Amino acid sequence: MSTSGQSNLLLADITIGIVGAGLAGLALALALRQMGFPSVKIFESSAGADAIAQSSDQLLELTANGSRVLHALGLETQLQANAICPGFAYLRTRRSGFLLVQRPLGDFSEARYGAPNYLIRCSQLRSLLERACVTRDVDIRYNTEIVDLQPHTGTLQPRNQPAESFSAIVVADGAEAGLHETICVEFAEQTPAAHSIRARCGIGTDNNAVSTWVDDQSYCVQYPVSEDMTELMLVYQDAQLTTAGANSPIEDADSPEQTLNQWIETGHPQLKKLIKHIVAVDRQAPRQGQVASHWHAGHVALLGDACHPMPGYEVQSANTALEDVWVLATMMERWEEAPHLGFSDYQRYRQPRMRKLVRQTARTTAELLNATPPEQFRRNFKWSVINRFLPEMSMAQWDWLYGYNCIKGFA
Ligand SMILES: Cc1cc2nc3c(=O)[nH]c(=O)nc-3n(C[C@H](O)[C@H](O)[C@H](O)COP(=O)(O)OP(=O)(O)OC[C@H]3O[C@@H](n4cnc5c(N)ncnc54)[C@H](O)[C@@H]3O)c2cc1C
Numbered sequence: 001m002s003t004s005g006q007s008n009l010l011l012a013d014i015t016i017g018i019v020g021a022g023l024a025g026l027a028l029a030l031a032l033r034q035m036g037f038p039s040v041k042i043f044e045s046s047a048g049a050d051a052i053a054q055s056s057d058q059l060l061e062l063t064a065n066g067s068r069v070l071h072a073l074g075l076e077t078q079l080q081a082n083a084i085c086p087g088f089a090y091l092r093t094r095r096s097g098f099l100l101v102q103r104p105l106g107d108f109s110e111a112r113y114g115a116p117n118y119l120i121r122c123s124q125l126r127s128l129l130e131r132a133c134v135t136r137d138v139d140i141r142y143n144t145e146i147v148d149l150q151p152h153t154g155t156l157q158p159r160n161q162p163a164e165s166f167s168a169i170v171v172a173d174g175a176e177a178g179l180h181e182t183i184c185v186e187f188a189e190q191t192p193a194a195h196s197i198r199a200r201c202g203i204g205t206d207n208n209a210v211s212t213w214v215d216d217q218s219y220c221v222q223y224p225v226s227e228d229m230t231e232l233m234l235v236y237q238d239a240q241l242t243t244a245g246a247n248s249p250i251e252d253a254d255s256p257e258q259t260l261n262q263w264i265e266t267g268h269p270q271l272k273k274l275i276k277h278i279v280a281v282d283r284q285a286p287r288q289g290q291v292a293s294h295w296h297a298g299h300v301a302l303l304g305d306a307c308h309p310m311p312g313y314e315v316q317s318a319n320t321a322l323e324d325v326w327v328l329a330t331m332m333e334r335w336e337e338a339p340h341l342g343f344s345d346y347q348r349y350r351q352p353r354m355r356k357l358v359r360q361t362a363r364t365t366a367e368l369l370n371a372t373p374p375e376q377f378r379r380n381f382k383w384s385v386i387n388r389f390l391p392e393m394s395m396a397q398w399d400w401l402y403g404y405n406c407i408k409g410f411a
Helices: 005-011 023-034 049-055 064-072 076-082 106-113 122-135 256-265 269-275 317-335 339-369 373-389 391-396
Strands: 015-019 039-043 059-062 088-093 099-104 118-121 139-141 146-150 155-158 168-171 195-201 209-215 218-226 229-236 278-283 300-302
Touching (some): 015 023, 023 039, 023 317, 059 064, 059 317, 064 076, 064 106, 064 317, 076 118, 099 106, 099 373, 118 122, 118 218, 195 256, 218 269, 218 339, 256 269, 256 278
Parallel strands (some): 015 168, 039 139, 088 209, 168 300
Antiparallel strands (some): 059 118, 088 099, 146 155, 195 229, 195 278
């Protein structure tokens, strides 16, 4: 920040309002306080941390591009104490368990990308962020729904309370809420590429690895959560539920339980072992990855899922929201007394990367989900050959994603 007496006087008057105490809103508040902004206030419509935890307790996969931001926010020790650091990621075929790809995480990720992979519950990460916000004097107002905003005057209107004005406002209201539509009106209803189901199994797995089991037109990710908990995420094409073909593992299923059971029942013994221990299954709302064309207007910018909603199974929404946080806070800091002037650079740096991510993940999902048996054979052959004989090539294809180091610079 500027050290001139005049700037510091002006800086003392800067107020930042954030809508939404999700991961993105809380992490931004923390980053802004760390960068010296004196007054940061968060408005959250839910009743409190517990209410949010119940509605958003999914397991998050934090990859190096996201975890490095949390480290920069001073949360490294807390993450190490609360999260799991898986050692490997495996890709196997569903029925035989044949190993197609093996990717080291853990120390390898630290060495290659400078930050580890973590598995952590969304509620746990939220509470780590919330505690850090409270320590740094962020004002969090629960039970306060913002019903309107005026981008050009920087005014927020909470329900049944007087309007408040801010030097800059950031809307991090998530994918489903409507406030961000004031800035970006163009999110259209789209046919989602795939559907997903999450299940918890009351049994631990014996290795510290994230395993993905692939088949034709479906795949399942198995996360080791604790000694007595494994989590599964099944991703499949909806068409399978109604037009189950001869090769489809999923028959016409009414319930998520049935869909998952049918998939596992004919799978590898390691998968089958889990079936008796499934304790909870949730079907996730299907969503298509999208990137808004406008991320800011006047004194207001959008952040996280509010400007680039992604399906939960693509596991990059929280990571890219954290990237957004660092870039946005840095841009706001550059303009100091008029932080909203940094919004256009924030969009300029972030939007192309998000578009690339949506394109690339759509391609990977299509490769996993659209394979007919001959295509599946070709795909599996290609992956296992590259993994065995050209491991560096197999790693390098993801460097652009995990190696993104917004802390060092992002131009
Ligand atoms: C099953 C599942 C698994 C996932 N797994 C991963 C993963 O492995 N890795 C990953 O990176 N991402 C994952 N994600 C995505 C990740 O959880 C989200 O991207 C992330 O939580 C989004 O954070 P956010 O702060 O942008 O939005 P949210 O977490 O949705 O927060 C928005 C907040 O704004 C509040 N709000 C909304 N409207 C208003 C209003 N008008 N006034 C006041 N408050 C308001 C809401 O109550 C909410 O608390 C997963 C998602 C799901 C559903």
